[in-house]
Amino acid sequence: MIESVTIMGGHGRSGRPEAVQQIDLKMGNVVSIVGPTGSGKTTLINDIELLANANTPTGRRILINGCVPPSEYRYDPAKNPIALITQHTNFLSDLPVRKFLETHARIRDKRDQSTDGLIERVISFANQLTGEPINLESRMTELSGGQTRALLIADATIICDTPIVLLDEVENAGIHRTRALQLLREHKKIFLFVTHDPRIVLLSDFRIVMREGSITDVLHTDQEEQKLSEGVSKLDDSLCLLREKLRWGQRLIANDLEVFA
Known part of the structure; x- marks a missing residue:
């Protein structure tokens, strides 16, 4: 059972060690990653997604419960504890939404739960985040950007049930941000938002500040x-x-x- 994620600092583009050498994330934390364009925000969440072990250009290491994660976390999709949702997500599959969710539930081995019940929960969650309701019979490629992001957030939270969810500038997709944070806080996971949005930042527990490819500070919301x-x-x-x-x-x-x- 995952209880914490630790980011061990590496170095910025200059090669100098990062000013912050350890950040501990606990289950239930909502964290923002902020900084100018090109400051290394997306690189940081990529390091987290890859469960970096000093094997990426930044030299960072990601620990789970204080230890190096087992290799199965990286190589077995069903056991991967991390979901990444980006602003550029596009679907190649033309499956109906219902079939997509059914297939994902099967891959994630949710046989102990009612598939119909899972799908109902995902759609209910997603439709609270987007202005235009998602129809289960719609094709995945027909969804708008906001519907896509809302569906993926709901899917990652309920079907994937991953304890760590990374969201890269999802505010640009037109989802209801405050409602999203309210719903996400009901699920005791670690949520990290790469964001420029002051609303998301101020509703987070703390924010990681990036500059020139380096973590420069951690500011708690006072x-x-x-x-x-x-x-x-x-x-x-x-x-x-x-x-x-x-x-x-x-x-x-x-x-x-x-x-x-």
């Missing part, structure tokens, strides 16, 4: 930031309402701006 997150969420909700009006072909009026006051 009480002042928690208070600030309420205002940021209200502002973001207001912007979401404007976007929804535009999506549904409605005109914006001057009074719409009053929500920002």
Whole structure:
């Protein structure tokens, strides 16, 4: 049973050791990874996904429960404890959504659970994250970017049931971020978000700061930031309402701006 993940620091592009040499992640943590474009955020989650053992360009090591992970975690998809969801996910399979989920449940050896029940839970979860509900009979290639990301997040959380979920800039896909975080926190896993979104960052337990390919700091969300997150969420909700009006072909009026006051 996985209880913790430890990131052991390596070095940045300059070759100098990273300023932070150990980060401990516990089950239930929601963590953001922040930094400018090109700072090494995606490289960090790739190191985690690969369960790096000083064998990647960064020299980082990833420990599970304080130990080097067993090789089966890397080579047996059914035992891999990590799910990675990126902003560029595309499906080559033209399977209906229902068949895709049924197949994945079988691969993940969920014979002890009702497949129909699993699928119902996945779709219920996913449809709380996306504006347009997902139809089980739709083809995977027909899903929008937001529906795709919502489905994969739900699938990783419920069918994969992996204890570690990595999400790379999913805010760009149009999912409901606050609702996603609320639902994810109900599942005691480790969630790491690569993000530029202040709403996600301020709702995280802490954030890993990247620069020039190196981990430079770890900042825990303090009480002042928690208070600030309420205002940021209200502002973001207001912007979401404007976007929804535009999506549904409605005109914006001057009074719409009053929500920002």
